[in-house]
Amino acid sequence: MNHSPSAVQSGTGTVLRRIGLGGITGSPVAFAIALGIMALLLAVPATHNDYFQIVFRNILMYAAMAYGWNVIGGYTGYVSFGQVAFFGLGGYCSAVLSANGVDNLFADVALACVVNMAFAIVIGIPVLRLKGHYFAIATLGIALAITDIVANLDALGGSSGLAVHHVDEAHFYIYYYAMWLVALGSMLGTYAIARSKLGYAFVAIRENEDAAAVLGIGQTRYKVTAWAISGMMAGAAGAVFAPANGFLDPSIAFSVDSNVFPIVMAILGGVGSVAGPFIGSLILTGTNELLQRYFISIHTLFFGAMIVLVVLLLPRGLVWLFGLKGGARAWLKALTAYKA
Amino acid sequence: MQLLAQDLVNGILAGGILAVVALGFSLVWGIMNIINLAHGAFIMLGAYLTYQLFQSFHVDPFLSLPLSFVALFVLGYLIQRFLINWVARAPILTTFLLTFGLSLLLVNIAEIVWTGDRRGITTVYTGVSFTALGVTVPWVKLWTLLVALAITAAMQIWLTRTKTGRAIRATSMDIGAAQLSGVRTPQIYAIVYGLSAGLAGVAGTLIALSYALTPTMGDPFLIKAFVVCVLGGLGSVEGALIGGLVYGIVEAFATQIDFTIGTQHISGSGLQDAIALIVLLIVLIVRPTGIVGKATA
Numbered sequence: 001m002n003h004s005p006s007a008v009q010s011g012t013g014t015v016l017r018r019i020g021l022g023g024i025t026g027s028p029v030a031f032a033i034a035l036g037i038m039a040l041l042l043a044v045p046a047t048h049n050d051y052f053q054i055v056f057r058n059i060l061m062y063a064a065m066a067y068g069w070n071v072i073g074g075y076t077g078y079v080s081f082g083q084v085a086f087f088g089l090g091g092y093c094s095a096v097l098s099a100n101g102v103d104n105l106f107a108d109v110a111l112a113c114v115v116n117m118a119f120a121i122v123i124g125i126p127v128l129r130l131k132g133h134y135f136a137i138a139t140l141g142i143a144l145a146i147t148d149i150v151a152n153l154d155a156l157g158g159s160s161g162l163a164v165h166h167v168d169e170a171h172f173y174i175y176y177y178a179m180w181l182v183a184l185g186s187m188l189g190t191y192a193i194a195r196s197k198l199g200y201a202f203v204a205i206r207e208n209e210d211a212a213a214v215l216g217i218g219q220t221r222y223k224v225t226a227w228a229i230s231g232m233m234a235g236a237a238g239a240v241f242a243p244a245n246g247f248l249d250p251s252i253a254f255s256v257d258s259n260v261f262p263i264v265m266a267i268l269g270g271v272g273s274v275a276g277p278f279i280g281s282l283i284l285t286g287t288n289e290l291l292q293r294y295f296i297s298i299h300t301l302f303f304g305a306m307i308v309l310v311v312l313l314l315p316r317g318l319v320w321l322f323g324l325k326g327g328a329r330a331w332l333k334a335l336t337a338y339k340a
Numbered sequence: 341m342q343l344l345a346q347d348l349v350n351g352i353l354a355g356g357i358l359a360v361v362a363l364g365f366s367l368v369w370g371i372m373n374i375i376n377l378a379h380g381a382f383i384m385l386g387a388y389l390t391y392q393l394f395q396s397f398h399v400d401p402f403l404s405l406p407l408s409f410v411a412l413f414v415l416g417y418l419i420q421r422f423l424i425n426w427v428a429r430a431p432i433l434t435t436f437l438l439t440f441g442l443s444l445l446l447v448n449i450a451e452i453v454w455t456g457d458r459r460g461i462t463t464v465y466t467g468v469s470f471t472a473l474g475v476t477v478p479w480v481k482l483w484t485l486l487v488a489l490a491i492t493a494a495m496q497i498w499l500t501r502t503k504t505g506r507a508i509r510a511t512s513m514d515i516g517a518a519q520l521s522g523v524r525t526p527q528i529y530a531i532v533y534g535l536s537a538g539l540a541g542v543a544g545t546l547i548a549l550s551y552a553l554t555p556t557m558g559d560p561f562l563i564k565a566f567v568v569c570v571l572g573g574l575g576s577v578e579g580a581l582i583g584g585l586v587y588g589i590v591e592a593f594a595t596q597i598d599f600t601i602g603t604q605h606i607s608g609s610g611l612q613d614a615i616a617l618i619v620l621l622i623v624l625i626v627r628p629t630g631i632v633g634k635a636t637a
Contacts, residue, residue, distance in 0.1 A: 073433070079432060079433045079436065081436075126621065126625065127621075130624060132432055133369070133432055134570075134624060136375065136432065136436060137375065137563075137566050137620075138617070138620065138621065140563065141563060141613070141616065141617035141621075142617065144563060144613035144614075144616075144617065145611075145613050145614035145616075145617040145618075147613070148610060148611045148612070148613045148614045149611070149614055151610065152606065152607070152610045152611060153604065154604050154605070155604070260440065263437065264437065267433070271433075297451075297452065298448070298452075300444055300447075300448040300451075301444075301445060301448040301449070301452075303441075303444060304441045304443070304444030304445035304446075305441070305445060306441070307437055307438070307440060307441025307444065308423065308438060308441040308442060308445070310437075311427065311434055311437050311441065312423070312426055312427065312438070315427070315430070315434060335426070336426070337430075338426070338427045338428065338429045338430035338434070339425060339426055339427075339428065339429070
């Protein structure tokens with residue numbers, strides 16, 4: 001995808017739309033649908049069904065994490081396999097605050113954002129110099145290493161974990177609304193970033209890093225910014241999840257599921273779009289929940305098969321289908337584009 | 341001193357297996373530019389195949405080495421031909437995720453077939469060791485190392501002396517020029533992927549001799565394979581061997597770290613993944629081409 005000269009003349013958004021990617025924010029129809037569903041989800045606590053609340057809270061949680069991944073992996077093109085590190089750190093911020101007698105979701109989220117921003121800057125400056133496979137595996141290494149380190153820190157409860165104070169069952173909906181706000185914030189934040197100069201800088205780095213540098217887009221600064229933003233989204237989700245769950249240990253905070261689900265969701269929905277991560281989370285978390293309820297032993301099998309099918313059949317995601325010109329033939333042609 | 345010598349020997353013995361693990365991983369990465377996240381699952385399948393042959397037919401694990409190789413070669417060949425080939429030249433995210441999905445599938449199938457219980461292979465020679473100069477060496481691990489060295493040497497000869505081997509190296513150097521010279525690249529890709537899976541199967545057999553078997557047993561080896569490839573330099577047989585041995589030694593010493601700061605006790609044995617990451621980052625910053633690697637574009 002080397003469209004840099006025309007990108008300079010007519011704007012990246014226009015070019016992306018012309019080549020069928022639906023502009024810098026993705027299809028506006030898909031975005032409107034996503035916003036509509038988001039509004040409907042406000043009504044879930046009114047059902048007074050705890051199970052529904054947990055399922056939909058998980059959908060919102062994974063959506064926020066998928067938005068976080070989308071900023072660095074989708075818009076900036078740096079495929080991170082370590083976003084769970086941010087989620088876990090956010091969770092541990094709440095756990096530590098709770099252990100020190102602070103029981104306030106706003107404080108939790110604020111601390112998680114600050115800690116994750118600092119972590120993203122410190123880790124990001126050396127790691128974001130790596131590209132492609134090296135960056136991907138280094139971030140995977142970060143996720144594994146931080147799990148090891150937390151499991152060995154007595155102050156964080158080691159491998160046996162920490163209890164996190166949470167409210168009584170009657171007020172459980174507080175966590176639901178908090179998670180809803182985090183997801184909505186991530187979605188609108190992504191929209192605002194994508195439409196701003198920052199978003200165009202991210203896409204410029206994704207499409208051609210050298211050309212971006214020539215245009216004066218200082219790479220390190222923008223890449224670290226993208227990573228910090230993505231870390232704050234995942235961290236905020238973690239900060240709400242920990243008190244809602246009431247308990248946190250390294251295997252919950254840094255689980256493989258939380259690491260990979262958001263990536264698959266962003267891809268299923270549409271990488272580098274504003275509606276994609278939420279739609280992806282809605283579909284995948286929903287199906288996964290149903291399978292876990294009725295066919296517990298094969299739900300990982302299903303998930304593996306799902307990944308294989310999504311990668312082979314929907315490489316650019318569902319949102320991309322909204323902007324696809326040429327129908328089934330164009331779709332089939334796109335599938336063989338990378339055949340050896 | 342005695343302890344240092346023992347750690348050194350342990351490191352070298354562990355490094356032999358890592359070299360075979362990394363060899364297959366390095367082939368796919370270097371030639372196809374794919375990070376194969378299913379490599380750990382292939383190792384696991386090789387190990388369970390060995391276990392099953394030993395349990396059902398009392399086949400000695402060393403004798404099942406060729407069987408593991410052939411079975412996993414066929415599986416790898418088919419997976420490449422019918423799945424990965426569709427996205428072989430796609431951006432890294434695609435192949436990364438596809439192989440991750442495959443890994444999930446294979447691990448879950450193993451969980452259904454063999455359950456999640458820890459299993460092990462106990463032969464007559466398990467646990468038998470000899471002591472030389474005060475250093476204890478288990479026979480199994482010594483034989484494992486020798487087999488690993490033999491396989492590495494065989495791979496090197498095969499890649500440099502045979503027609504297919506040369507076609508593989510040509511594809512990794514310049515795919516366009518190789519195609520112009522009549523190399524059928526999809527065929528070569530399938531052979532390379534099959535070979536890589538076969539080597540993973542062999543590694544699995546060797547690992548089954550000294551480690552416990554679980555469906556997720558391959559995961560720790562995956563990240564180590566990556567570090568070994570980076571350490572030794574990508575796409576060369578001797579790189580995988582040297583990287584494997586060096587990493588084995590580093591890990592053997594690092595897991596001996598044991599000290600206490602205040603009330604916080606720090607022990608290296610719980611920090612294996614952190615050690616791997618630290619080694620990886622140091623190598624990437626100090627010598628990105630690896631120990632024997634050449635500069636690449």
